[in-house]
Amino acid sequence: MTPRKMSLKQKYGAYTRGLDWKPTYQREDDVFPFAKYEGIKIHDWDAWEDPFKLTMDAYWKFQAEKERKLYAVIDSMAQNNGQLGITDARYLNAVKLFIQGVTPLEYQAHRHFAHLARHLPGAGLRVAAQMQSIDELRHCQTQIHTISHYNKYFDGIHDFTHMHDRLWYLSVPKSFFDDATSAGPFEFLTSISFAFEYVLTNLLFVPFMSGAAYNGDMATVTFGFSAQSDESRHMTLGLEAVRFLLEQDEANVPIVQGWIDKWFWRGYRLLSLVGMMMDYMLPKKVMSWGEAWETYYEQAGGALFADLARYGIREPKYADVAKAEKGHMTHQAWGIFYNYTHAAAMHTWDIDEAHMAWLREKYPDTFAQHYEPRYRKWREQAEEGKRFYNNGLPQLCQVCQIPMAFTEVGDPNTISFRVSEHGGDRFHTCSDGCKDIFDHEPEKYAQAWLPVHQIFQGACGGATLPEVLDWYHINQGADNMDYAGSPEEEQWNRWMEGRRPVVPVAAE
Amino acid sequence: MNIDLKAEAITPRRHTFSHIARRFGVDKPASRYEEATFDVQPMVNFHYRPTYSPQFELYDARRTRIVMNDWYVFRDPRQFYYASYNISRAAMQQSFDDAVNFVEKRDLIASVDPAWRDLFAAWLLPLRHVEWAANMNCQLIADWGFGTQITSAAAFCGADRLGIAQVISRIGLLLGQGTESALKDAKTQWLEADVWQPLRRLVEDQLVVHDWFELYVAQLIVLDGYIYPLATGAFDRAGAAHNGAPLSMMTGFLGDWYADNSRWTDAVIKAAAAESDANRIILGEWFERWSARAEEAVRPIGAMVLGAEGDAAVDAAGARLRERMIALNALEAREMAA
Ligand SMILES: [Fe+2]
Ligand SMILES: [Fe+2]
Ligand SMILES: [Zn+2]
Numbered sequence: 001m002t003p004r005k006m007s008l009k010q011k012y013g014a015y016t017r018g019l020d021w022k023p024t025y026q027r028e029d030d031v032f033p034f035a036k037y038e039g040i041k042i043h044d045w046d047a048w049e050d051p052f053k054l055t056m057d058a059y060w061k062f063q064a065e066k067e068r069k070l071y072a073v074i075d076s077m078a079q080n081n082g083q084l085g086i087t088d089a090r091y092l093n094a095v096k097l098f099i100q101g102v103t104p105l106e107y108q109a110h111r112h113f114a115h116l117a118r119h120l121p122g123a124g125l126r127v128a129a130q131m132q133s134i135d136e137l138r139h140c141q142t143q144i145h146t147i148s149h150y151n152k153y154f155d156g157i158h159d160f161t162h163m164h165d166r167l168w169y170l171s172v173p174k175s176f177f178d179d180a181t182s183a184g185p186f187e188f189l190t191s192i193s194f195a196f197e198y199v200l201t202n203l204l205f206v207p208f209m210s211g212a213a214y215n216g217d218m219a220t221v222t223f224g225f226s227a228q229s230d231e232s233r234h235m236t237l238g239l240e241a242v243r244f245l246l247e248q249d250e251a252n253v254p255i256v257q258g259w260i261d262k263w264f265w266r267g268y269r270l271l272s273l274v275g276m277m278m279d280y281m282l283p284k285k286v287m288s289w290g291e292a293w294e295t296y297y298e299q300a301g302g303a304l305f306a307d308l309a310r311y312g313i314r315e316p317k318y319a320d321v322a323k324a325e326k327g328h329m330t331h332q333a334w335g336i337f338y339n340y341t342h343a344a345a346m347h348t349w350d351i352d353e354a355h356m357a358w359l360r361e362k363y364p365d366t367f368a369q370h371y372e373p374r375y376r377k378w379r380e381q382a383e384e385g386k387r388f389y390n391n392g393l394p395q396l397c398q399v400c401q402i403p404m405a406f407t408e409v410g411d412p413n414t415i416s417f418r419v420s421e422h423g424g425d426r427f428h429t430c431s432d433g434c435k436d437i438f439d440h441e442p443e444k445y446a447q448a449w450l451p452v453h454q455i456f457q458g459a460c461g462g463a464t465l466p467e468v469l470d471w472y473h474i475n476q477g478a479d480n481m482d483y484a485g486s487p488e489e490e491q492w493n494r495w496m497e498g499r500r501p502v503v504p505v506a507a508e
Numbered sequence: 509m510n511i512d513l514k515a516e517a518i519t520p521r522r523h524t525f526s527h528i529a530r531r532f533g534v535d536k537p538a539s540r541y542e543e544a545t546f547d548v549q550p551m552v553n554f555h556y557r558p559t560y561s562p563q564f565e566l567y568d569a570r571r572t573r574i575v576m577n578d579w580y581v582f583r584d585p586r587q588f589y590y591a592s593y594n595i596s597r598a599a600m601q602q603s604f605d606d607a608v609n610f611v612e613k614r615d616l617i618a619s620v621d622p623a624w625r626d627l628f629a630a631w632l633l634p635l636r637h638v639e640w641a642a643n644m645n646c647q648l649i650a651d652w653g654f655g656t657q658i659t660s661a662a663a664f665c666g667a668d669r670l671g672i673a674q675v676i677s678r679i680g681l682l683l684g685q686g687t688e689s690a691l692k693d694a695k696t697q698w699l700e701a702d703v704w705q706p707l708r709r710l711v712e713d714q715l716v717v718h719d720w721f722e723l724y725v726a727q728l729i730v731l732d733g734y735i736y737p738l739a740t741g742a743f744d745r746a747g748a749a750h751n752g753a754p755l756s757m758m759t760g761f762l763g764d765w766y767a768d769n770s771r772w773t774d775a776v777i778k779a780a781a782a783e784s785d786a787n788r789i790i791l792g793e794w795f796e797r798w799s800a801r802a803e804e805a806v807r808p809i810g811a812m813v814l815g816a817e818g819d820a821a822v823d824a825a826g827a828r829l830r831e832r833m834i835a836l837n838a839l840e841a842r843e844m845a846a
Contacts, residue, residue, distance in 0.1 A: 006681075019636055021695065494517060
């Protein structure tokens with residue numbers, strides 16, 4: 001008999017799921033104890049089609065080549081004082097937000113994809129999950145190595161993991177990811193692989209990476225490009241995993257729909273930090289948050305959910321709210337940071353005339369009417385030597401943990417505020433979206449480590465602000481406060497003195 | 509860029525991250541390995557308990573009985589971070605590819621004594637299932653371990669184990685002349701043949717162990733400590749009399765890999781044992797329990813490959829493993845007599 005040549009699919013099968021067997025000395029439910037408690041029904045794990053057929057030999061070689069190129073750029077950036085090539089020192093605040101808020105999430109993604117790689121009963125999915133697990137470790141480590149150079153010259157970067165565990169605004173990304181990793185394996189897949197990596201990824205990575213490109217941060221651009229082929233695998237995994245759940249059993253559809261609703265809203269609230277970065281922190285703007293939302297969510301997401309309609313999936317609940325809020329959200333978020341910059345490991349600053357003109361153009365229905373007057377007043381105060389800092393402590397949303405500053409849809413003068421009762425206590429949320437999430441799992445969200453509550457309870461180093469800031473490891477007078485008068489501003493001006501014109505913020 | 513700044517105008521304001529400077533006691537430049545691993549894992553203020561194991565925090569040192577004051581003493585002597593790891597493994601894979609291509613091109617397998625070739629397939633190919641379970645065990649350590657130093661190295665080891673399982677599979681496809689037949693036979697043996705059942709039972713029993721450090725000892729120290737020395741030592745040498753050199757060329761990487769991995773596992777066991785007597789007692793307990801099982805599980809395989817000399821080879825592997833643990837101060841020397 002002449003041997004029949006194996007197809008690529010057969011070969012890949014031999015290299016992956018062919019390794020697996022059904023245990024007989026131990027019960028399958030004991031080997032995979034977390035596969036059933038979420039109520040998801042999988043009848044046939046073998047029906048999973050591997051979306052990319054990557055073996056370890058190909059993975060190692062491909063990734064090693066990418067790393068050689070990436071580290072050559074990181075090295076040259078360090079040798080050639082690459083930090084001098086950025087548009088303006090204010091740009092670095094986007095990088096601070098990234099390493100404090102996003103890099104630790106890459107690490108947590110790494111750990112939790114290892115969880116999936118161990119605990120999903122399907123061998124094909126386990127292989128895909130473990131490649132993503134080390135990809136995410138890659139992202140975490142390459143980001144640290146890239147930003148390490150900036151850390152040598154700029155503030156706010158130096159203790160990012162310590163800060164991630166403690167700072168008030170970093171509890172927004174941290175609680176987001178803790179929410180996903182404390183969920184079961186299928187909710188995690190839906191939240192991170194699908195809602196985050198597939199539906200919303202273009203609103204997270206594209207703004208940071210294009211922001212870097214527009215602002216001369218070549219190192220960040222390089223790791224962004226280098227991560228693209230990883231991300232396209234992650235996106236594919238997210239979409240295919242959700243399709244697989246939907247195809248396996250009709251009873252999965254309402255469960256998955258509930259997760260899509262929840263994680264859309266959770267992701268959207270998280271993105272308010274990114275939207276603020278886009279509209280306010282990039283000296284040279286890429287596109288406005290409003291434009292990005294239209295392109296990447298309203299158009300791309302609309303097509304996706306039209307496609308998923310055949311499984312009985314509809315658009316996420318409250319997508320209409322996100323659409324209605326898009327002219328307000330980033331300005332309100334910037335307002336929060338401007339108010340509390342004295343307690344943050346980054347700077348905010350006066351919005352100059354060119355920047356205001358840009359915001360008026362991008363937000364013709366909202367900016368001039370509601371936000372410009374506020375900035376002008378703040379400027380006056382600063383010019384009188386009374387730069388405004390809010391010395392009170394804000395109330396935080398129990399779910400998204402953003403200070404309560406977002407307003408009611410259609411009523412930008414009224415703070416949106418919801419209350420739930422649970423176990424005899426009252427819990428406050430910022431929106432119908434967050435309230436729904438709380439009400440669905442009150443035992444879970446009642447546990448949240450809310451930074452402001454913790455300060456009141458004396459768990460954060462002391463009762464005074466300087467004590468709390470010490471506990472945060474914020475170098476007071478360098479990491480925090482307005483950019484005007486900061487050591488970074490002084491350094492940047494010294495570097496640039498006589499070398500190049502100061503780039504006006506919002507120049508395009 | 510056309511900027512000529514005086515050197516002193518662009519002096520760094522710090523040399524590394526604060527959390528690393530605290531470890532050094534001084535702000536001095538850190539290596540890429542150090543910046544990529546030290547203190548990266550979140551440590552406190554977790555928001556929610558895992559719904560799948562609410563008795564623990566999301567990252568929780570209590571997931572093992574081993575107790576450490578500082579979990580960042582498990583320095584990997586290879587200093588692997590993602591880039592250096594992948595570059596190292598791409599090179600290792602290339603040397604395997606070269607060996608297989610050499611053998612394949614010259615059809616050297618045809619020159620091997622057919623009886624040895626079949627015996628080789630019988631002992632090597634089922635081991636890819638052991639590697640697959642080792643992969644799962646490493647994923648569990650990467651998931652539930654504590655501190656980036658040990659979890660990132662475990663994730664790399666897990667990727668290694670999948671890679672090794674795939675390399676063995678590739679040898680199996682070659683032995684099956686481009687078909688899956690040899691792999692399928694081996695899987696049937698793994699599932700049904702008496703000679704493999706004690707090992708398969710042991711492997712499945714490991715899959716329900718939830719103490720990640722126990723799994724570290726059971727898999728990476730004990731089971732690997734029997735299988736690799738046998739596979740790359742006595743089993744390999746037995747092929748010499750049967751013109752087995754072409755097969756040895758293809759499995760040579762197993763010995764290289766094991767030596768490399770042992771540099772890391774030695775460092776981990778040494779650090780855990782050095783921490784306290786309590787740790788040493790637990791490590792000893794785990795070692796005795798799993799080595800008794802492993803010895804019993806590999807004995808029939810030793811007999812299958814080496815006949816009457818199998819027992820001696822297994823005993824020698826066990827003795828060497830025990831000596832290694834003693835040298836790492838994880839076992840008392842007097843236990844040797846037992
Ligand atoms: Fe990532
Ligand atoms: Fe990703
Ligand atoms: Zn909220």
